[in-house]
Amino acid sequence: MAQDREFKNRYSRKLTRNMVLIVIVVSFVPMLMVSGIVLHQFSISYNEKLYAHLKEVVHRHAQDIDSFLNERLNNLQFLLDSCDNENLLDESVLQEKLFQLQQKYGGVFEDLGVINEAGVQESYAGRFKLEKAEYSDAKWFKEALGKPYYISDVFLGLRSIPHFIVSVKRIYQGRYFLLRATISFEAFNSLAENLRIGKTGFVFILNKEGAFQTKPHYDMLPSNKSYLDFINAGKKATHEIYIGELTDNAGRDRIIYLAALLKNEDWILVYQQEKKEAFSDLIRTQIVAAVILFIGALLIVIMNSILFHKVISHFTEVDRENEMMNRQIIETGKLASVGRLAAGTAHEINNPVAIMVQEAGWIEDLLKEEEFQKGKNLQEIERALKQINSQGKRCKEITHKLLSFARKTDPKIQTVRINEMIEEVVAISDKTSYTGISINTYLDKTAPPIYGSQTEVQQVLLNLINNALYALKKNGGKIDITTRLKNHHVLVVVEDNGPGIPKANLDRIFDPFFTTKPVGEGNGLGLSICFGIIQKMGGEIDVHSTVDGGTRFDIRFPMKNPITSKTENLSVKTSTNSGE
Amino acid sequence: MRENENANKKNIKLLLVDDEKRFVEVLFKRLNKRNIDVTTAYSGAEGIQALRKVDFDVAILDLKMEDMDGLEVLKIFKKMYAKMEVIILTGHESEQTTREGMKYGAFAYISKPCDFEELICTISKAISD
Numbered sequence: 001m002a003q004d005r006e007f008k009n010r011y012s013r014k015l016t017r018n019m020v021l022i023v024i025v026v027s028f029v030p031m032l033m034v035s036g037i038v039l040h041q042f043s044i045s046y047n048e049k050l051y052a053h054l055k056e057v058v059h060r061h062a063q064d065i066d067s068f069l070n071e072r073l074n075n076l077q078f079l080l081d082s083c084d085n086e087n088l089l090d091e092s093v094l095q096e097k098l099f100q101l102q103q104k105y106g107g108v109f110e111d112l113g114v115i116n117e118a119g120v121q122e123s124y125a126g127r128f129k130l131e132k133a134e135y136s137d138a139k140w141f142k143e144a145l146g147k148p149y150y151i152s153d154v155f156l157g158l159r160s161i162p163h164f165i166v167s168v169k170r171i172y173q174g175r176y177f178l179l180r181a182t183i184s185f186e187a188f189n190s191l192a193e194n195l196r197i198g199k200t201g202f203v204f205i206l207n208k209e210g211a212f213q214t215k216p217h218y219d220m221l222p223s224n225k226s227y228l229d230f231i232n233a234g235k236k237a238t239h240e241i242y243i244g245e246l247t248d249n250a251g252r253d254r255i256i257y258l259a260a261l262l263k264n265e266d267w268i269l270v271y272q273q274e275k276k277e278a279f280s281d282l283i284r285t286q287i288v289a290a291v292i293l294f295i296g297a298l299l300i301v302i303m304n305s306i307l308f309h310k311v312i313s314h315f316t317e318v319d320r321e322n323e324m325m326n327r328q329i330i331e332t333g334k335l336a337s338v339g340r341l342a343a344g345t346a347h348e349i350n351n352p353v354a355i356m357v358q359e360a361g362w363i364e365d366l367l368k369e370e371e372f373q374k375g376k377n378l379q380e381i382e383r384a385l386k387q388i389n390s391q392g393k394r395c396k397e398i399t400h401k402l403l404s405f406a407r408k409t410d411p412k413i414q415t416v417r418i419n420e421m422i423e424e425v426v427a428i429s430d431k432t433s434y435t436g437i438s439i440n441t442y443l444d445k446t447a448p449p450i451y452g453s454q455t456e457v458q459q460v461l462l463n464l465i466n467n468a469l470y471a472l473k474k475n476g477g478k479i480d481i482t483t484r485l486k487n488h489h490v491l492v493v494v495e496d497n498g499p500g501i502p503k504a505n506l507d508r509i510f511d512p513f514f515t516t517k518p519v520g521e522g523n524g525l526g527l528s529i530c531f532g533i534i535q536k537m538g539g540e541i542d543v544h545s546t547v548d549g550g551t552r553f554d555i556r557f558p559m560k561n562p563i564t565s566k567t568e569n570l571s572v573k574t575s576t577n578s579g580e
Numbered sequence: 581m582r583e584n585e586n587a588n589k590k591n592i593k594l595l596l597v598d599d600e601k602r603f604v605e606v607l608f609k610r611l612n613k614r615n616i617d618v619t620t621a622y623s624g625a626e627g628i629q630a631l632r633k634v635d636f637d638v639a640i641l642d643l644k645m646e647d648m649d650g651l652e653v654l655k656i657f658k659k660m661y662a663k664m665e666v667i668i669l670t671g672h673e674s675e676q677t678t679r680e681g682m683k684y685g686a687f688a689y690i691s692k693p694c695d696f697e698e699l700i701c702t703i704s705k706a707i708s709d
Contacts, residue, residue, distance in 0.1 A: 347644075347671050347672050348671075349671075350671025350672075350691070350692045350693060351600050351603065351671045351692060353692070353693045354600075354603055354671060354692035354693035354694065355600070355602045355603045355606060356693070357693040357694075357696075358603060358606040358607055358610065358693075358696065359606050361606075361610060361696045362606050362609055362610050365609075365610055365613050392693050393693075393695075395693070396691075396692075396693050400691075403673075403674070
């Protein structure tokens, strides 16, 4: 039995696990697929949008810088156009013009100078002492001489301070002159670096050789591989803005960058930002989605487990009830076949006993004849014959009890005279196999019949009496069976003065398979079957027990038939009538 | 007193139907000793045959016989000769058969093993009615 239960438990656990797994898989796969697809699409469109936005920003910034440079050129051109050569060579005029430009554009213009084609600065206005400076070997001078307008890269030059030069060329009396202005690196740098997004998004400018045209960022060294990437990116970004991605120097974070060309494709504007910052919104959304997904999954798992646990335990309960029903049917069947056997035996015994008794009677008859009257042992013979007669009567009583018991093995619902039933069950209970046990009945003769199956009521009484006998087996004692009419119920009390039931077991005695008997002696179904029968009849059973004080079972059988509504109606009618 | 009773029962013609041969024999002897004129039959058919020849005052009938059911025999007896009272004497009594037996006109129902004096008493009651 215990093994069987263990097997069932294992089976139900396995079943629960399998069902939960199946449902989890079935619900997770679509959930994960849908959320995966949605998230993927979302990231794609978010990427597109973010890059489009950055492109726009970088493009505009490049335009801003370009227009800044062009404006400076225009300033110089205007200056050149507004003055003739003599004026320009006059340093006081140049000073005044510089002052005007500085007034208008702040510190953008650092100085002004006019350089002849030999590379000598003929006039100069500014804070550095660069009068008559020699530029003939300077790279920028050579390049500027070949073009009407020129903007140099950033370089240190004679003053040893990073700066760059804007120059405009003029031909005067067959000779070239350059009007040049130094643009403040600080001013340009602040304009160029004006674009900052978040904590890690910033811009810088490189020339085609990879030299910084803005203040180098703290970790941007020309030796870095990433740095070369930027240059290559710049080469690729001929018309459009190039977008790339690389790993930072520490090799930890991914960095996105956008590169755009400016200053007639001489310079590369690079915008770079840590990817995790640029995509922080997306990452946050992904985290939120993951959390929601996780919570959802957790809920599904928990709900499934609870649900299936309930379903399985319900089925287990149903199984158990079915098993009990089957047991009950088997027990009833057993009782019925015992009944049939008893009936058959009783009938077969009746005939020979009848012959015996009649033969004894015949001897009695014959003894009355005179020849036997003088017999020496006449009295002894008569006594023996009487004994045969009385034992024959005893046999008859026994067979009648058996027959009466057998008649009541019919499971159909009928009236049961509870008092008679109790007497019979007491008569057939195996009290004789125990010594020192007495069974006393206190039956209320006015108790009306109850409705139920004879067999089942018999079984209830047999079970209770046998349990009481079992309890008294060791030390003996008494069993009192009382019937009483109480509140429209027939109350049957079966009470013993045995060792009682410990409190811990008291709540469980009606549970199926609960038994305190040694293995093989009881299946733990007796009381649960009693409980089932009494409940089916619409009655109740209670137990009261104290350790060493004995046990009392109170059974309340309803007086009317609880099953057929017809009877119920009838009884209602009857009670109304009696009320009148 | 018993002698008087026996004298009164002179000429009682009784038909005893039972397939239990030993029982029939001993009962025959005992009834004869009480001056009852007993005819025995060991089956339902024999009983019916016997009733064709003689109008018995009373019959003792077993219910469970090999050839016929006692209740069937009872019905036939009552059809053939309604004046004859039938006492059912059986080891196979049950509430149902008792009820049916009474319905078909049995006079009394006695279960085996029976007290002989009770049987005699029932016979005399059957006759006097």
